Amino acid sequence: MTTISEPGTAGLAATEPAPASLPGATEEGRCCVPSGTPAMSADRAEELAKQFKAVADPNRLRLVSLISASAANEACVCDLTEPLDLGQPTVSHHLKILVDAGILHREKRGVWAYYSLVPGALNSLAGVLIETR
Amino acid sequence: MTTISEPGTAGLAATEPAPASLPGATEEGRCCVPSGTPAMSADRAEELAKQFKAVADPNRLRLVSLISASAANEACVCDLTEPLDLGQPTVSHHLKILVDAGILHREKRGVWAYYSLVPGALNSLAGVLIETR
DNA sequence: GAAATACATCGATGAATGTCAATGCACAGG
DNA sequence: CCTGTGCATTGACATTCATCGATGTATTTC
DSSP states (O other): OOOOOOSSOOOSSOOSOOOOOOTTOSSSOOSSOOOSOOOOOHHHHHHHHHHHHHHSSHHHHHHHHHHHTSTTSEEETHHHHHHHTOOHHHHHHHHHHHHHTTSEEEEEETTEEEEEEOTTHHHHHHHHHHTTO | OOOOOOTTOOSSSOOSOOOOOOTTOSSSOOSSOOOSOOOOOHHHHHHHHHHHHHHSSHHHHHHHHHHHTSTTSEEETHHHHHHHTOOHHHHHHHHHHHHHTTSEEEEEETTEEEEEEOTTHHHHHHHHHHTTO
16 A cells, blocks of 8 residues: 655645756846746656546546545445446446545455545645645 | 535535435445435536646646746746747647636736736635545 | 356547647737 | 747647446355
């Protein structure tokens, strides 16, 4: 289980060390100063994009909603296919994406697979957005 | 802490009125109670997914990061193409997606187009995630 | 062991998406 | 008016993605 998001939450603002060298980019007449401040690193952007992608699907949003609104904060696949009007393989596929992104937790009990929210996952994602307001 | 969300807060939890009629779905032996609580409506899910999709791309995340970290909290396209190592049409395309999602604001001044964050947009998106922790 | 159930995985297909080169458009300067 | 600059739009292409049917796997029940 390595699905915990990185501590040290950094917003969308600058996070990584500066590229520090922009060869030949100072003599042209520019519209506004490039601000020198480095952007988020490409790696960090890729990592965050994967998590946001997991949530950026209407059916996966409804899955998370269903699970979080469920009685014991968990739900099995059989209870999720009907409300979404999707086939069982499709629901399983979406759930896997959410698990791989560290948003959902999967626990097999008997024949059933129970999915629940990973405690701090959504909060962590939200933090990325908030610190950039 | 059974703080089940009541109508009022609108996170990923239930938001829309219940479908109220599930013909023939009560007699089968189920693994867990379907919880009766309605999920987020399909329309709302679609709307939110569009916003998350806009942020769920590494280059667009870096764009938002660059703009938010910029001097006057705004940037023109010419300053965004180089750090991302993308062509100008591609950057324009990404910026349009962010504008259409209501995350960025576009203002044309002279020959340049200045992009800035829409004040509450990211906070609002973050709120959707937080209220579902 | 055989049958049934709940779920995952595989393979295929149509749709959506990211990227670029080429082009168009608006504005500024000569 | 003509030229150059900054940006948007178009069309094309390759990749990714969402969905489904078919099949595989694990577990319970008989």
